[in-house]
Amino acid sequence: MHQLKPCVFLDRDGIVNKPPVGRYIERPEDFEILPEFLEALRLICERGYEAVIVTNQKGVSTGQVKPAALMEMHRVLIETVLRHNLRLLDIRISTTADDAHPDRKPNPGLLLTAAHEYGLDLHRSWMIGDNVRDIEAGRRAGCRTVFVGTDAPDTANHQVPNMSALVKFLRQHLDFV
Numbered sequence: 204m205h206q207l208k209p210c211v212f213l214d215r216d217g218i219v220n221k222p223p224v225g226r227y228i229e230r231p232e233d234f235e236i237l238p239e240f241l242e243a244l245r246l247i248c249e250r251g252y253e254a255v256i257v258t259n260q261k262g263v264s265t266g267q268v269k270p271a272a273l274m275e276m277h278r279v280l281i282e283t284v285l286r287h288n289l290r291l292l293d294i295r296i297s298t299t300a301d302d303a304h305p306d307r308k309p310n311p312g313l314l315l316t317a318a319h320e321y322g323l324d325l326h327r328s329w330m331i332g333d334n335v336r337d338i339e340a341g342r343r344a345g346c347r348t349v350f351v352g353t354d355a356p357d358t359a360n361h362q363v364p365n366m367s368a369l370v371k372f373l374r375q376h377l378d379f380v
């Protein structure tokens with residue numbers, strides 16, 4: 204029988220890499236992967252979860268971020284993940300500027316389509332992000348949510364102050380599957 208797998212969905216900017224100084228990370232050389240992300244991903248993999256990055260990159264549709272630059276950032280990310288013997292199932296990107304688009308967080312489309320495509324169990328899955336949009340997308344998809352930062356929305360199931368605290372949190376709260 205086919206068994207649905209739980210997943211940890213992760214926002215990108217501020218979770219995977221240092222957040223942009225301006226609105227967007229436009230240049231691949233400014234894409235700086237956080238060591239705490241790699242630690243968190245190691246735990247996620249060790250505990251038996253899939254990991255999927257879900258990111259709004261509206262800057263692509265406004266022309267501020269070149270698609271080739273975005274591809275290069277994600278190539279570096281995948282290469283780094285592989286070099287650390289870790290596993291990332293997918294990077295799902297919403298490039299639209301349309302807030303009504305189902306894929307643009309806080310809408311849950313990126314999570315729902317990934318779940319459909321890969322057979323993920325959303326109710327045993329987590330969404331981790333540093334913006335209210337991430338928490339809302341996770342909530343609407345039926346996932347448990349963790350807000351990374353100091354001004355968590357009431358709707359977040361959990362809050363940790365920073366990425367180091369997230370690693371500790373996951374060590375304590377992520378069940379083995």
Ligand SMILES: [Mg+2]
Pocket residue numbers: 214215216217218332333334
């Ligand atoms: Mg973010």
